Amino acid sequence: MSLHYARGFEIGYFDGYTRVLVYNPWAENEIMARYYLYREDSSLLPKDGYHVRIPLSSLAIASCTHVAFLDLLDELDLLRGVCNASMVYNPVLRQSINEGQVADLGDAFRIKREILLQIRPQALMASGYNQYDEHLQAISQAGVSILYNNEWMEQNLLARAEWLRFVACFLDKDRLADSLFRQTEANYLRLKELASSAAGSAPVVMSGDNFRGSWYMPGGRSHQAQLFRDAGASYFFENDSTTGSIALGFEQVVRDFNQADIWIGASNATDLNALLAMDERYVWFKSVKNKQVYSYQGRMTADGANDYWESAVVRPDSLLADFIKLFHPELLPGHEWIYINQLP
Template identity: 30%
Template sequence: MFNLSLKTLNNLTFESIKKLTLKKITFILIVLLVISCKNELGKQSKKPVKSTTLNLKYAKGFSIKDYGTYKVLEIKRPWPQSEKEYRFALLKDNSDVAFWDSKKNRFDNIIHLPIRKIVVTSTTHIPALELLNEAQTLIGFPGIDFISSKKVRQLIHKKKIRELGKNDGLNTEILLELNPDLVVGFGIDGNNRSLETIKKSGIPVVFNGDWVENSPLAKAEWIKFFGALFNKEKEADSIFNHIEKNYMDAKLLAQNVKTKPSILSGAMHSDIWYLPNGTSTEAQLLKDANVNYLWSDTKGSGSLKLNFESVLVKAKDADIWLNPSNYSSLESLKNANENHTIFKAFQNKNIYTFTNTTGATGGVLYYELGMTRPDMVLKDLIKICHPEVLKNYKPYFFKPLE
């Protein structure tokens, strides 16, 4: 039985070796394929994730990069002289929470999108929520009587929005009870103890620096900041483009006027006359309205503080007086300081203010909507200063002082 020929033995050995070799080759190929796949995956994981940057034409105080499953928000200048920039990871739905928790040290906080419950702290934030159809997400505000928006006031009436006290002293007990997804803060220096308490509780706080921007359109462009929070970048972009076009069209109309009325602004308070400096957004609006603002050549980061004599010398015969502080009538302006009556604009009753355009509970509408809608502000100024340009337009914010 075991008596095989040499030839047969040789044939068996050859076939066995042949089969063995094929198995080894197949195994080696599989191993190489697995290693190759692992190496390729390793290479892919090391490749930087491509991002798209939010297009901003005017605003300098923030930036947003979208990496697909998350965004990175940077707040560059939340208040004047701010020395720190803030970074936030904005996670879209179904993001790996555990993964991001391990990276918290790279960001000031992690925010989950879209925002469903929000607290804002300035009336200037309200119009963005309304324009983006997200007013219903607002659940708390400090000083709800200052809110003029009819839609938001309806929510307040239905007790959908809670009173939170004052911006510099928020009622943290109520706010923590509300447990919002985000608090959009406002501060002049970052020293707000109540906001620090909120941050320590785990609720993200982002400071909005729209008011620090140095042009009307730059301030209005912060609607894109809110657009990113609600995953509504396209809607925010479309809204801003509409505002920008209206603004630029109005500016173009004003450039064709033949005369430029001289403009006085501000009023006396405790022997000091406060008025906008030439690099302020107010002065920019007057420039774009093509008028002769008498202090357009001044520079500074805040309001000008002048004595009465210097203002009288320059503006006694000014054609128009705009924004006489918070005085609501000619009588109150006269009673505050008899010297106000010396100016030609007072004698001609050519004084205009936005103070008297208020909401149902007394909030000044300009302080809420004016920053988001500079196109409407510019049209108001053009109508007042060049009535022949916008014949059928009725000013929205400004009214003559009675």
């Protein structure tokens, strides 16, 4: 299968099996995991990787970002366990958790192995990290396949969404994933073209907030900065080459961003008064004075589960529509924000 955006995995079709390679994001050209997917026991498989029978009969996940992939493919019923269950937003899955049909596996970095081995899923989907994980190794040795879903390391919003193809391979739903992703891609590119037609000057945007003395801004090559560009905003670091976050001191943020028109991603404050109570110096920013401060709390449960970390990963077109509505509301007059909300 030809991938258009994702760089972290590769899919190949062979006689009797499908090969899925997951690359190590921290070591160029190094393979993190090699999977051979088969349907028939008689299949002759190479011995240099994990053998996984498809479609999967059951699954556990270690990250809430994986929920939306399964939901889009109509496979939530496969789930037997999930880490950090209180952080799940999806209403259907929350009900299954509350009814005891899906187990809470605890923290993703300290998975409750005894519970996982009791429910015995065929596989555990987990995020890979640049370190040895003894919990995942022990789970693998106990016979549960570890599927490394590293969508979070991609630098492009459509690349993150394209990991839908990776998930679909294990569910034998490759064609459905191809159709769904192509639709998302087409919507995204259409919205990007719409944003490029905006009249007037681009609004200047700032992001993040002050956390223990450091203010983390998206690097110029990060997917967040890409979102600002594609939605038609101007961003101070848009020509920067950093793919992750940039740590800044408060004084530098005041110097470079005090005249920004819009502030997005401002902490977990529910209103401007609460935001100023966290740091009264925020009042120095034009965006605060003009009440142009926004956060990603458009879809949240009472206990803090946020759909921004779930469905926005697989629906970057919906996220882009939110940002176009924020930066150029005249272009999408009928759109209602999904993930964004304004601090009153």
